[in-house]
Amino acid sequence: MQTDAKVVHLNKVAPEQSPASPAGRLPVALIQVRDKAAQQLKQALQALFDNADDTLFEMADRANSNAEQNAFFEAMRDLRLKRKSIERGFLQKVFESFATLNQYEIGKPPQLAPVSFDSLSLVQDDVLEESVALDAMVARVMSRDGMALGHLTTRLNAMITQKLDDKSNPLGPRMLCERFLDACAGLGVEIRVKLIILKLFEKYVLADLDQLYAASNQQLVEAGVLPELKSAPPARRQAPAQPGTGRAARDQAAEVVQGESAGYGSAGEQEVFGVLQELLSHVRGSGAAPRRQMPADALPISSNDLMRLLSHLQQRLPGEIAPEQDDYNLRSQLEQLLTRASAKSGKSRVVGEVDEDVINLVAMLFEFILDDRTLPDSLKALIGRLQIPMLKVAVLDKTFFSRGSHPARRLLNEIASAALGWSGQGDAQRDVLYQRIEQVVQRLLNDFSDDPAIFSDVLAEFLAYTGDERRRSELLEQRTRDAEEGRAKADQARQQVEQALNARLLGKTLPEVVVRLLQEGWSKVLQLTCLKHGVESDDWQAALAVMDDLVWSVEPHESPEDRLRLLELVPSLLKSLRDGLASAAIDPFVTSEFFSQLESVHVQAFQRFKRSLPEVQPEPEPEAVEGATADEGVAAELSGMPMLDLPSIDLDPVVEPPAMVEVVEEIILLAPGETRQQEPEASLPDDDEALGQVDSLRVGSWVEIQEDEEHKLRCKLAAIIKPTGKFIFVNRTGMKVQEKTRMGLAVEFRRGAIRMLDDALLFDRALESVIGNLRKLKGD
Template sequence: MTAKDPNNIVNISPELKEKLSQGKILPEIHKIYIRGLKPAIRDYYDKLDDSLFDLAEKAESNQLQNEYFTAMREVRKKKDLMVRKFSEHIQQVFKKFKAAKYNYFNKKSAPGVDTGDALSLVDESELDQELAVSNIIEKANTFLHQQLFAFEKRFTLLAAGHELKTHEIPVSPEVTVKSFTETFSHLNVSVTVELIMLKLFERSLIPNLTSPYQEINDFLIKEGIYPNLKFRVGRGGSAPQRMASQPPQDRDADHPQPDLPDYAGNDMTSANPSGAYVTDSHYEMINQFMNRRHIPQNMNIPVFEGNVVDNVLGVLQMEELQNLNSRQHSISPTEVKNELLNRLKSFDQNGEQKQIKQQDEDTIDLVGMLFQFLVEDRNLPHRIQALLGKLQIPYLHLALHDRKVLSNKDNPARKLLDNIAKASVGWTEEDDKKGKFINKIESMVQTILESEYTEIDFSGLIEDFSSFSEKNSKRMQVIEKRTSEKALGQERIMRAKEKTAHVLQKKMKNHSLPELVTELLLTPWANVLILAHLRHQNEPEKIDYYEKFVDKLIYVSVKEKKQMATNAQISHVVDHLSKGLRLVAFDEHSIKEKSKQLYQLLLEINQIEESKDETEHKFVLPQEAFNVAQDAEEKPEIVHFIANRSINDPDQQVEHLEDEHYEKAKAMQTGEWIEFVTEEDTENIRAKLSWISPISNKLLFVNSRGVKVTDKSLDELANDFRCGKANVLQQIPIFDRAMKAIATKMADKEEQEAAKPTDSAG
């Protein structure tokens, strides 16, 4: 240890010296560490079981499915053994540390084989595993570097002054990860499954190191081991080892520091390989407003260096990943700036005397406003808002190094958010019962949070999401087509019923008819007319043939007429009836029976034959025929249809007003989404205009699965707009809308400031 470093000066109390000499501190650290990790390891194996089951269900071949199911059985059988072996490996590491043997996982090379040659002979699957392990360790070291910096100092004292490297700390991420992989020797699974286990381990366990690390550091502080240790960031890089070795005088605020690198000048072409650049005019306006709001920055106050900001953003991103995995809420977009500043001050020894570069502060503010707009945007469902809100840190990190994220409309990072927001407009939990859509969004958010900002393949994510959306869209289109075809069929039936009802009401309204004739006209012949309107909608002469039969039947059926019908006329009507009944699938026996009854009735009415039983025939008035107040259950279907239309006619319920709301309804295009406002205790309904009826001009709305939600006339929809019961959901790209809203807000604020009266000089 170098005496010049003030952090290396520690007053060891007699009690601490005694505990160190008796070896009482190290066992306590071991207890804290194992106590913190064991539940996480058990939880990991529970999640592994679920993940392997999901993979087996989605497997593309029987062989792969069997492999996953076999692995599930193996893991279930040996879960307790694996947890125990993991604890034993950790215990061995602590024993080696106590014996000053810091090479915890030394692997012996094959005798007589040169290391360089051996590297080329390493099995590819083994290399994949080693790379996965290295990647986990590297990420953990980066995200936990503040805690590890303290461990290096404090464990050095426990190691009797031997200056430790990160991997030599007995609780380091390397020890954790490699102790875990050592347990693989007890499992009989494929390398593919082992790689899956490592990936899940990275997600579920590494975030759980934070709590035991904090507890261990708190314990060591309590024991008096470097209680006043401050984390310090060196100019040379972000690695903890480099931070610790940097001479303190180079970090003093009294010495001049180079300015921050100009992040805006960096063109990250890797994020935008196409080189397309479409400038956002609103961004330019916002830039101008922000430049005018600034007072000159004090050049004597040093600024936080780029690597310090990167380190802090890395830590915040890891915490956001933890929040995602543990289903915790994120801090609000407006609080991110304060959190970043507080962390910068605590990470940097001289942080209280430093400031953020003005240009970077503008970027932080603008990204905060963008994500505040996103999480308040009523066009996005709440759960989607919450998930996308977790991307503020990685997007901020990216924007600090490449402002094209904000200014270029074709930037892939920007387009990804636009695509997700557009696809999410119609999403509801009710329609996504299996969670396919929401899980896809969460998976993409997780991928971004797990990646360094320089390594995020936004173009690949866009392609993957487009492929996913396309499959969903095809399924929806099939159901949507069926829904619209069904609606069209129902519309045609409805229109045919309306025309039939109109014909029967018009022709029967002035006549009292025999009960049998009334029954025939309102039931079987009503069906004949409906069928004729459906089949011959473009052949009016054929429809006319069936409508004229009503006049003929009424003529031969009424008593009071100047000239009685002849036998030939009656036979013609009865024959016509028989042909019509065959159209609507009456059986021959029923047709003969009805024809015989009608023929006999008409002969008697027209006085061609006398009544055989001398009973008087019952006649029905038109108002009785169409009245459903009495004997409703026995009334024909067409009568009920007429009654319902007169009560529930939408054109009579909603007033027709040709105002801006009507024009808005009239301007609706298929594919547009609407949110229908429901009662307070129920979730609003999101629906897409799928089809406009060519018959009634009704608008058919479907959900995100293509299933009918409702249909509305133009007057009904206009009335919903008028009463605030429906709102059109914007499908303009969310970045464009956010930029426009921010620019408008800034312009209004500047105008208000300019309008304020200025105090005149006394």
């Protein structure tokens, strides 16, 4: 480790130079600047990696889930393994940047990897977040050390043949950030961890660039390069915490980077607006950011004056504004007010450049919002009226563009989230949600002047309302899920019973009463047993055995063994049937009728036995048990007769043969009120794209279903019932509105009748779109 700090070792990371290498033609003073800068950068990188473990460990300690914690631990391990290669790669790229300073290509700005913003999607969020974070880091360095860097760039230009700018300066913040990202390309970490590493790079490397620029400028001054350029000395700052400085320091670092990993908020408070301004500067005069023709003596109005003009327009905002006219009316009316002010003062009054940028950005955001297909059309005009209040907030507080927790942003996001499931069918004015959003809009238009605190109050009230609504809908949604899962279990139990009945009855000819008893009565006993105990239980097997015994008892039997078994079986069989039907709450009158007919069937079987047995003189037996049925009495008497003789009762004249039926069709059990008419369902290949769309649906996803030419239904996937494969959809109140099969959903996706609704935060999606469009225009 002692040799790591030697300058000689740093030179080894540079590639071997050929005699004709451009590095050989670098001035001696520039080589000295390079070597000293490389030494400082190496030490800063070592401090970064020394503290990375502690920071990532603190983040893992604060993780909300095991998966999130494992991601931080894996990042720690990956960073330890690749630390040396990242350090060497970064310094080698810095040396390469210096080595090419006298090459002709140095005049070309560095080219970033092309990013297609035409197809900006959630898959490209990582690229966008990384780019925004990088721009913000560069903006912070430029705002702090821009003059010193500019002097260094000027001195370098005096020593080389081609011209540099601050972006292509090898020691500039943008080049250093890009070189570090290139060196970290092999890290297998997610964007959240990468943003944390970038923040550490800013803290331990970029934070000390003022010292590096001061030292480099001083070296060149001593070498006689433009000594007349005077730079202010770097401000003294507290040294960064060293390893082992305690938990408090690590907590502070973890808190900083935790905020940085949240997306756009990683760009800080004011810096995101600065980045947006920089992007706007490249597109001014285009359709995205129109530039007004201003006289040479135009006098910008103050932000306070602009606020007064906007408040004037806000109080006179029409009750109804068409979404497509909202932006046009605001601009034209503001122009009219400025024209009147100019005529009154005798001087041309215009909006200042910063405020003009704010107006353009808010207009772009609302252009996206009012074009968003996720937002219900019926609410767009209502939400569009918030443009002036949101513009006033942005004029007052530029963190509106960067702080995700800003009350105004949250209010807009909460309104959009609440409206996601709003279908707008019928009289919209009488809908409670519509009325609540209308009240929010009207209160802001009436009461918001220049105190943004009103947004916190309105947000709290709206969250209280949506919280109550959400709890009610979640309760009903849970009941819907429970009912559907119970229904699915009941359907599955019915299918099990159907299989058991058909396996035993299909193709057989049996007494009609037995078929009806099993289909209408015992099937319910089997269903309850299946639901309570399952098909693997002893209770289920016992219920099947009763059914098997009943079927066997009414079939013809000739052997003496079968006759003996029948005499022994009937009493216990009848008891099991009675107990089972009673447990299933079968109507006692229906049960009585079943047993009356079943008695005749069994008596006839006993008569066949009597006719087939030889005449034997029976011994007298006690009287039959009082209260038993004739069937049970006969069975009891027969079971006690050693000679298997029947009592001397003349049954032949009173018993008629039972009605017999042949079970030729499968038995289908229907729930009350159910009609099982299987309509032929369209089929798609297993690799069809529409099936993939269905499989990507997650519980909680919102979709819009085109029911007919005029009606659209917005609903949320509440449950996927696995036993039946049913997809259950509910409306925003939690009530079931649709039930689809996987194939049925795929067919709907295929014909374009179902559209996924993006439930990501509305403002964040709008800001992402604006940044993407501005970058695209800048590239063009």
